Amino acid sequence: MTGFSKIAFVAARGEPAMAARERLATRYGEIRPTEADVIVALGGDGFMLQTLHKYMTRDVPIYGMNQGTVGFLMNEYNEDALPERLAEANVAEVHPLRMRAISEGGAEYDALAINEVALLRQTRQTAKLRISIDGRVRVDELICDGALVATPAGSTAYNLSAHGPVLPLNAGVLALTPISAFRPRRWRGALLPRGAKVRFEVLDNFKRPVSATADFNEVRDVVEVEVEEARDIRLRLLFDAGHDLEERILSEQFVS
Structure with a gap:
């Protein structure tokens, strides 16, 4: 992946996610999701689905960080080196x-x-x-x-x-x-x-x-x-190296 210069942060309702959004926005700056070239979603899987639906027609990649419970579609929460992580993330393309x-x-x-x-x-x-x-x-x-x-x-x-x-x-x-x-x-x-x-x-x-x-x-x-x-609609999810969606789906088949 190439680097992203326009980062938007969106968060689920709830103190942990909202507080995380404020810290990240202060540290890295932010712009509106409608103008961003990448969206960072803070919450759980339910919020990730909401975010994907909301920006479905924008064809903008979305990188999730877990501030919820299960977090199957999310990366681990870490505030450090976010631009580098985004630039090195793997892309998973899905169609609804x-x-x-x-x-x-x-x-x-x-x-x-x-x-x-x-x-x-x-x-x-x-x-x-x-x-x-x-x-x-x-x-x-x-x-x-x-x-x-x-x-x-x-x-x-x-x-x-x-x-x-x-x-x-x-x-x-x-x-x-x-x-x-x-x-x-x-x-x-x-x-x-x-x-x-x-x-x-x-x-x-x-x-x-x-x-x-x-x-x-x-x-x-x-x-x-x-x-x-819907082959005419493409969604792009970003995952840290070694924690991509393909690997998570594969690993799920071997959980006892």
Whole structure:
């Protein structure tokens, strides 16, 4: 990487992150995020997702430093030699998912997801979903709590909790994972090529309503949801050498 001369600092709400932002801004100077050539995000993974969404159309690299809990998408917090760290950081490029959802009233909703698009039952009764891939029905009726499509970057989040596979960034695939599937009992999901278009149809939607979420954007009472990778949008995350996202995803598969 080349050096960055225009650094912006953004922080999650909370005393530790806000105090860290003030110290870093005083030490290194700062400009507005809309004018920066790199953004330093201070917080946890949730705040990193918010930052990526907020500046998604800018194509500006974002370097996170952990001031939260998990910090899977963040680097270790260290105030020293920040310009040098930014210049030497590795770049991880990710593409979000594009969701198009149709509600029972016929309204259409579009949203982007960096981690996953998930369909979830809204009541005590299980959902019934039909799943098509590129126009071909692959699961005629999935009885479940829900299902999700995860990106490689998001495969260690909700997808992993739902027993989905961990995906290396360069694998060129997406994860289709059922959530608490009742029938078919033996189906554990599928790996899909990154260019695949996934279509969910909600069966018996009045009796068994379903919501759809793209990261933190939710649509209630959906009847149809389409998901595909947004190849026209590129997100760049910066990681310290030896702590890049590819290595973290690989290491996650060997945690006991």
